[in-house]
Amino acid sequence: LLPGLFSGILMGFSANLFLTMYKSGNFLGSFLKNMLVLMSCCQCCLDAGVGAARAGNLTFMVGGVEQEFDAAKELLTCMGSNVVYCGEVGTGQAAKICNNMLLAISMIGTAEAMNLGIRLGLDPKLLAKILNMSSGRCWSSDTYNPVPGVMEGVPSANNYQGGFGATLMAKDLGLAQISATNTKTPVPLGSQAHQIYRMMCAKGYALKDFSSVFQFLREEETL
Structure with a gap:
């Protein structure tokens, strides 16, 4: 079910950079890592709580394509004060x-x-x-x-x-x-x-x- 679902979504997706903010077990992380090899993907996990979210002071831990981190950071700094590159997809969640x-x-x-x-x-x-x-x-x-x-x-x-x-x-x-x-x-x-x-x-x-x-x-x- 998941492969068919995500394949259908990605076939019609035209953006150059795909940011996810899910947090899940290893299966979905590995699945997305394999599914998104043809496009730039960054998985973004956040921390700091509700108060920080309201103040725009969230911390983002990002895993994904290193070459696209700067583009992802530009978007994420609209919501957070700390954006850290952790490595490949899954390391942000780790x-x-x-x-x-x-x-x-x-x-x-x-x-x-x-x-x-x-x-x-x-x-x-x-x-x-x-x-x-x-x-x-x-x-x-x-x-x-x-x-x-x-x-x-x-x-x-x-x-x-x-x-x-x-x-x-x-x-x-x-x-x-x-x-x-x-x-x-x-x-x-x-x-x-x-x-x-x-x-x-x-x-x-x-x-x-x-x-x-x-x-x-x-x-x-x-x-």
């Missing part, structure tokens, strides 16, 4: 899933540390301040803190509405797991993060921002 796996792990770690500190009697704003001036500092702690009341303008300040959904994070972590299996790469923390986000989705957090892992941990005595 960078994206590696980034999101690390993001999930760091968010879970931040949520765990904040939850433990609060239960030990620390004020969450004070703890966040200490973390952010110490070696535990990360994007999840200083820019996207998961604890309600610590920061303004983030999903945790709005009942975890908006942002990047837990179900989307679970999907990306699933793609990372498939890639790790295919390359025989050990990712124990990535695997644990995947299981945690799958459990969150099963317990009603699917549509909440992925930083709601803090709320999930607060409600769990043990995992």
Whole structure:
């Protein structure tokens, strides 16, 4: 079905440069790589979230024909401030899933540390301040803190509405797991993060921002 579908689309396609922004498993990436050999193709994966999209500050990770990267970059800079060439088709997606796996792990770690500190009697704003001036500092702690009341303008300040959904994070972590299996790469923390986000989705957090892992941990005595 897919070969026939894409063949029909491409037969009537006259543009010189074809940009895709899908994110999927290895099959579709390899398929498009083979289907688009007669035209210039760049696969563009984006990162930075809803706020960055509204501000035009997205980061694009691009894989495809290197000679066409400058043309693709000219278009993508209309939407993003960072456009990075990663290599052949599929490498942009590889960078994206590696980034999101690390993001999930760091968010879970931040949520765990904040939850433990609060239960030990620390004020969450004070703890966040200490973390952010110490070696535990990360994007999840200083820019996207998961604890309600610590920061303004983030999903945790709005009942975890908006942002990047837990179900989307679970999907990306699933793609990372498939890639790790295919390359025989050990990712124990990535695997644990995947299981945690799958459990969150099963317990009603699917549509909440992925930083709601803090709320999930607060409600769990043990995992």
